[in-house]
Amino acid sequence: xxxIRAIGGILKGMSVTFREMFRPTIVENYPDGAGxxxxxxxxxxxxxxxxxxRDESGLEKCVACFLCAAACPSNCxxxxxxxxxxERRISGAERYAEVYNIDYNRCIFCGxxxxxxxxxxxxxxxxxxxxxxxxxxxVYRKEQLLAPMPKEIQSAVQREELRAHAPEMAH
Amino acid sequence: xxxVTITIDGNKVTAPxxxxxxxxxxxxxxxxxxxxxxxxxxxQAACRMCLVEIEKMPKMQTACTVPISEGMVVHTTTDKVxxxxxxxxxxxxxxxxxxxxVCDAGGECELQDMTFSYGAAESKFMEAKxxxxxxxxxxxxxxxxxxxxxxxxCVRVCxxxxxxxxxxxxxxxxxxxxxxxxxxxxxCEECGMCIxxxxxxxxxxxxxxxKTRPWEMKHVGTTCMHCGDGCKTTLGxxxxxxxxxxxxxxxxxxxxxxxxxxxxxxRYAFDVTHSDERLTQPLVRxxxxxxxxxxxxxxELVASxxxxxRDEHGGSAIGVIGSNRTTNEENYLLQKFARVVLGSxxxxxxxxADFPALAAALKNTQVRTAGMRDVFNxxxxxxxxxxxxxxxxxxxxxxxxxxxxxKARLFVVNAQDIKxxxxxxxxxxxxxxxxxxxxxxxxxxxxxxxxxxxxxRNALLAMRQALKGAEEAVVIFGSEIRGAQVKAAVNLASxxxxxxxxxxxxxxxxxxADMGLYPDLLPGYAQTxxxxxxxxxGALPEQPGWNIEQMVNAARDxxxxxxxxVGSNPVVRYNVDPFVLQKTFLVVNEMFMTETASLATVVLxxxxxxxxxxxxTNTMGDLQVVKKAGDLAGTKPDFEIVIExxxxxxxxxxxxxxxxxxxxxxxxxxxxxxxxxxxRHAVWLEAQNLEPRMTPFDPAAVLDxxxxxxxxxxxxxxxxxxxxxxxHTTALEAGQGSATSDPDLVxxxxxxxxxxxxxxxxxxxxxxxxxxxxxxxxxKKTPV
Ligand code: SF4
Ligand code: SF4
Ligand code: SF4
Ligand code: SF4
Ligand code: SF4
Ligand code: FES
Numbered sequence: 001x002x003x004i005r006a007i008g009g010i011l012k013g014m015s016v017t018f019r020e021m022f023r024p025t026i027v028e029n030y031p032d033g034a035g036x037x038x039x040x041x042x043x044x045x046x047x048x049x050x051x052x053x054r055d056e057s058g059l060e061k062c063v064a065c066f067l068c069a070a071a072c073p074s075n076c077x078x079x080x081x082x083x084x085x086x087e088r089r090i091s092g093a094e095r096y097a098e099v100y101n102i103d104y105n106r107c108i109f110c111g112x113x114x115x116x117x118x119x120x121x122x123x124x125x126x127x128x129x130x131x132x133x134x135x136x137x138x139v140y141r142k143e144q145l146l147a148p149m150p151k152e153i154q155s156a157v158q159r160e161e162l163r164a165h166a167p168e169m170a171h
Numbered sequence: 172x173x174x175v176t177i178t179i180d181g182n183k184v185t186a187p188x189x190x191x192x193x194x195x196x197x198x199x200x201x202x203x204x205x206x207x208x209x210x211x212x213x214x215q216a217a218c219r220m221c222l223v224e225i226e227k228m229p230k231m232q233t234a235c236t237v238p239i240s241e242g243m244v245v246h247t248t249t250d251k252v253x254x255x256x257x258x259x260x261x262x263x264x265x266x267x268x269x270x271x272x273v274c275d276a277g278g279e280c281e282l283q284d285m286t287f288s289y290g291a292a293e294s295k296f297m298e299a300k301x302x303x304x305x306x307x308x309x310x311x312x313x314x315x316x317x318x319x320x321x322x323x324x325c326v327r328v329c330x331x332x333x334x335x336x337x338x339x340x341x342x343x344x345x346x347x348x349x350x351x352x353x354x355x356x357x358x359c360e361e362c363g364m365c366i367x368x369x370x371x372x373x374x375x376x377x378x379x380x381x382k383t384r385p386w387e388m389k390h391v392g393t394t395c396m397h398c399g400d401g402c403k404t405t406l407g408x409x410x411x412x413x414x415x416x417x418x419x420x421x422x423x424x425x426x427x428x429x430x431x432x433x434x435x436x437x438r439y440a441f442d443v444t445h446s447d448e449r450l451t452q453p454l455v456r457x458x459x460x461x462x463x464x465x466x467x468x469x470x471e472l473v474a475s476x477x478x479x480x481r482d483e484h485g486g487s488a489i490g491v492i493g494s495n496r497t498t499n500e501e502n503y504l505l506q507k508f509a510r511v512v513l514g515s516x517x518x519x520x521x522x523x524a525d526f527p528a529l530a531a532a533l534k535n536t537q538v539r540t541a542g543m544r545d546v547f548n549x550x551x552x553x554x555x556x557x558x559x560x561x562x563x564x565x566x567x568x569x570x571x572x573x574x575x576x577x578k579a580r581l582f583v584v585n586a587q588d589i590k591x592x593x594x595x596x597x598x599x600x601x602x603x604x605x606x607x608x609x610x611x612x613x614x615x616x617x618x619x620x621x622x623x624x625x626x627x628r629n630a631l632l633a634m635r636q637a638l639k640g641a642e643e644a645v646v647i648f649g650s651e652i653r654g655a656q657v658k659a660a661v662n663l664a665s666x667x668x669x670x671x672x673x674x675x676x677x678x679x680x681x682x683x684a685d686m687g688l689y690p691d692l693l694p695g696y697a698q699t700x701x702x703x704x705x706x707x708x709g710a711l712p713e714q715p716g717w718n719i720e721q722m723v724n725a726a727r728d729x730x731x732x733x734x735x736x737v738g739s740n741p742v743v744r745y746n747v748d749p750f751v752l753q754k755t756f757l758v759v760n761e762m763f764m765t766e767t768a769s770l771a772t773v774v775l776x777x778x779x780x781x782x783x784x785x786x787x788t789n790t791m792g793d794l795q796v797v798k799k800a801g802d803l804a805g806t807k808p809d810f811e812i813v814i815e816x817x818x819x820x821x822x823x824x825x826x827x828x829x830x831x832x833x834x835x836x837x838x839x840x841x842x843x844x845x846x847x848x849x850x851r852h853a854v855w856l857e858a859q860n861l862e863p864r865m866t867p868f869d870p871a872a873v874l875d876x877x878x879x880x881x882x883x884x885x886x887x888x889x890x891x892x893x894x895x896x897x898x899h900t901t902a903l904e905a906g907q908g909s910a911t912s913d914p915d916l917v918x919x920x921x922x923x924x925x926x927x928x929x930x931x932x933x934x935x936x937x938x939x940x941x942x943x944x945x946x947x948x949x950x951k952k953t954p955v
Contacts, residue, residue: 063272063273064273064381065271065272065273065277065384066383066384066386066387067272069387070384070386081381081382081383081384082381083380083381093272093273094273094305094381095273095381118271118272119272
């Protein structure tokens, strides 16, 4: 009786294994998967590496109001403001962030900065591979945080610059 | 007026009848929000924010205009009042842009605060808001019209308090707009008072706009480094790659002798601190050219040369010229260094007023000196010479507002028709150079009447009548009166039973004088043999040394072999022939490559007054604290430079800076009252509840010694000074002075509102305003 009961137990257990073998897999293929996150998938509201957004015309949304820095409980956002000029327009409003650093040694991914931002400029992206052997690499500069320029605008801007600097090559 | 008792929210309050209700509420801590009401300005009742309920009155009343009367029952917290505030805010925000994130006022905006406190954050208006682009009215004043809430504070402060009347209102009702006097731009004193007083971000400052936010800065309360009035100013500082950079100047808490006031120099001319032309590296002349050197090499060269010249030719072969812009501690240290370390009385500075003569004239009289606050409260002011509107902007403000608010009588005697004539009860125009005769005539000396001419004589005669029986008077005179003539001003003050003040230029010219930057006077206007000092410093050179002119002559003859010139530009000020200084080992501590610095053998880059700590004494004798705000890598304060030179000359710096007895733990066994060898400084420190200082670089250690030794400084409360308040000092009354000094050595700076000696030449802001390019001074233009 004991042997039968033991075999029954094993079969019962194995039946789960066999059943699962034919179901779709839920393990993520990280880090061998495709895409920027190497197969890792996130809930939409996951709070990862920040992204500084641009508006429809490619201008930076951040107006250097310092509210995110004020809201930050770990005091890890550093900003230097500067004024837009007619020739050099960086953001949509009068002012833009000339320097915008986030120190990921200290950031606790609380999302307060995102909450505070009046222009929805700072957002949490899904970047998560931040580990490094050198702590100074963890201070991210604005260039590392900025969303890429939308493709069509980028090429328009390049054309514009070309026209200004080398008109004969613009076509 | 008689006291009345009223009831505010159930609390009984007693106050003089006629007091404004809003002030009574404020005095018991009941907040009544207000935009257009501003203490000291005329009443406007434009914003309707201060509405309160008063029983038996049919409608709600504006607390800012209602004088209280007996039995009034006031409610400030009812639903009706709360709703009124909310609705007022809703109207104000109806066309107000959502600019807070970029608006300079954000974080210290009264409209923001009110909206937080009283609600109305949601708007019921659907209409698109009216937009107008920002306008630049001058290099320092910008106007963002949609943000304006039409409180008219700017119009009133510019007109009533500044007496400039450069701002006005166009149109009526909801179409009103604030407009500058020249249509599209401003021509005015560029004081920035309008920006400071604007409750919102409508008027913004050219220097500060869009740079940072209020909570991102460190705020350091210090004393203005420009003219001799000593306004308290708060500098906003932020981190910068070369140290700490100053980005804003204002008087944030409206405290100090200047209250609301700052002129363009105090508010904007901090920009000299981060001028591109600042020297940040010592320079040593090498094969005829000034070449960069290290601090060590430069200081070593200076110290070894000074030591060699002193040992070979005696101290009198070395001269020292001090500054009008260094702190009291630095001036005191510098002359002590000259006398004790170099063994030379050859020390002088650029004199802008004859303080030694005043000290001598005050001897054996009852006349006291007036402080800056006295000018605001005096009942009678007699101003002889000078043009305060240009040269002493704060003094002019004090006089104007005393006349406006307290109905003081102002009497002006001047060679020019100065702007303060407009506030004057009586004005007498006397020929240039006869100011002292006018003073003597006013004091009752008829024999000098002819010297001032007929018309002026009649005007002065009338003035003499009007001055009879004047109470609480102040006599203020400029550098027109100097030398033996100062006696005439003192006699007049004595006859009127008045206090007296003498006007010198630059932030610490009075301090330079009080601290003994004279060849014939020790600190406190004491004689060079004064026992106060020989008793503490040991033997001092007794013969008076050379003044600036004599030093220059000695340099020409080859007798002056070395000259240390600290923050001063004698080559321009005293018109020195550059070739005269060729043979002299010239060391210059400077911020910029001035005419004098370019002749030097060694140039040491000095920190300015905003980059060090200490104290200043303004021209009226008010002692105030100077605090370190900015920081520029590569520079050193003059205090440190002098100590390092002394140290490298092999001098025991403990004898230069009183470190007290605290750094050697002798437990009072070898030194102390019982042993007969008392460390008098340590005893004094203990009696004053002060700590012994631990480092020779601590200016407070020198302030201790100043307070212990210099007559007239001892009574100043350290606590009060450290807390950012002013303390009146009386070195002029206490000292001996010298009636023999050469009046020709007094060279007034003739600064206008837009110049500030050598320093002002490096301020971009002062250059950028168009008024700085006009030929006539501020007050010559007919008012609009
Ligand atoms: S990211 Fe947003 S909150 Fe931060 S400074 Fe920029 S606009 Fe302001
Ligand atoms: S004035 Fe005040 S309320 Fe208006 S945008 Fe500026 S900070 Fe905001
Ligand atoms: S800067 Fe001064 S003088 Fe000029 S408009 Fe403003 S308040 Fe008037
Ligand atoms: S500019 Fe400022 S101070 Fe002047 S009326 Fe408008 S809100 Fe008031
Ligand atoms: S009045 Fe004189 S002390 Fe006051 S801010 Fe102007 S320059 Fe500075
Ligand atoms: S403060 Fe009373 S109406 Fe503006």
